[in-house]
Amino acid sequence: MEQYAGYIFDLDGTIYLGDHAIEGAVETIQHLQAQGKKLLFLTNKTIDSRESYVKKLNKFGIQIGMEHMLNPALVTIHYLQKNYADKKVYVIGEPVLKEEFLDNGIKFATTPQETDIIVVSWDREFHYRHLDFAYQAIKHGAEVIATHPDRTCPMPGGDVPDCAGMMGAIEGVTGKKIETIMGKPSVMTIMAALDILQLEAKDCLMSGDRLETDIRMGALAGMSTALVLSGITQEEDLAASDVTPTYVVPSVHAILRESVSSK
Numbered sequence: 001m002e003q004y005a006g007y008i009f010d011l012d013g014t015i016y017l018g019d020h021a022i023e024g025a026v027e028t029i030q031h032l033q034a035q036g037k038k039l040l041f042l043t044n045k046t047i048d049s050r051e052s053y054v055k056k057l058n059k060f061g062i063q064i065g066m067e068h069m070l071n072p073a074l075v076t077i078h079y080l081q082k083n084y085a086d087k088k089v090y091v092i093g094e095p096v097l098k099e100e101f102l103d104n105g106i107k108f109a110t111t112p113q114e115t116d117i118i119v120v121s122w123d124r125e126f127h128y129r130h131l132d133f134a135y136q137a138i139k140h141g142a143e144v145i146a147t148h149p150d151r152t153c154p155m156p157g158g159d160v161p162d163c164a165g166m167m168g169a170i171e172g173v174t175g176k177k178i179e180t181i182m183g184k185p186s187v188m189t190i191m192a193a194l195d196i197l198q199l200e201a202k203d204c205l206m207s208g209d210r211l212e213t214d215i216r217m218g219a220l221a222g223m224s225t226a227l228v229l230s231g232i233t234q235e236e237d238l239a240a241s242d243v244t245p246t247y248v249v250p251s252v253h254a255i256l257r258e259s260v261s262s263k
Helices: 026-032 050-060 070-085 095-103 128-139 164-175 187-197 211-221 236-238 252-256
Strands: 006-009 038-042 088-092 118-119 143-146 204-208 222-227 247-249
Touching: 006 187, 026 038, 026 252, 038 128, 038 187, 070 118, 070 187, 088 095, 088 128, 095 247, 118 128, 118 164, 128 164, 187 211, 204 211, 204 252, 211 222, 222 252, 247 252
Parallel strands: 006 038, 006 204, 088 118, 118 143, 204 222, 222 247
Antiparallel strands: none
16 A cells, blocks of 8 residues: 555544544654655545644644645635636635635625525534525526535544535425535546646545545546545445445554555
8 A cells, every 4th residue: 555656635534533643644644754655635624724724734743734735615716716707606604614715706695696606515503594595596596516515524422414414405495406516526626636746546545434425536536545444434334335445444554554455
């Protein structure tokens, strides 16, 4: 597992859980850095800024900069700038996401009638007014995209509802599936990741704890993949999945070990 030029790591459940690094994760990253490998950290989480993730990893002893961090907020901003320049956006999401949008020149809608596109993200203050605004805007022709499709987010005390809950509410009242999704396993995210790394997919290993996002995205891109069992997915979940990882390992620390479970 050390033969790759680039390594892409999920964060929650892969590098850390809550405020604690997963055993061996820091040592693994430091080893890869010492070997001159290209690294990128990729999260679907939108309730924290990229800067906060960089600071968190630095605190663990993983010395990286903003250029090593990719999240759905950045992918979504680039998508809006390219496809909806000067259009008005309604965001279901937390303040940190809205602030990043505003900082990058995204214009916000104040009424459903003037809304051109709705961005659905994880919002722990999601309520009926959000749903009604989105529903009325959609009736007036607004398009809908989502930052990421995660059903839950792993936490030290157990997983909690994520963006799929907000998506499901909108899909439930409109009867239409949200097809355009920015985060993992979207092709837009993997293209952005490879562009940052300046590598081909075959030269990268994608490591993560979710079959339906991390591993599926890596496999679709043509990467080798490592499913870690330190987060949301358990070994028994493999039998029910149509996604087959290249490796199944207890944690990313297995990258430093000679013996892994190859699938």
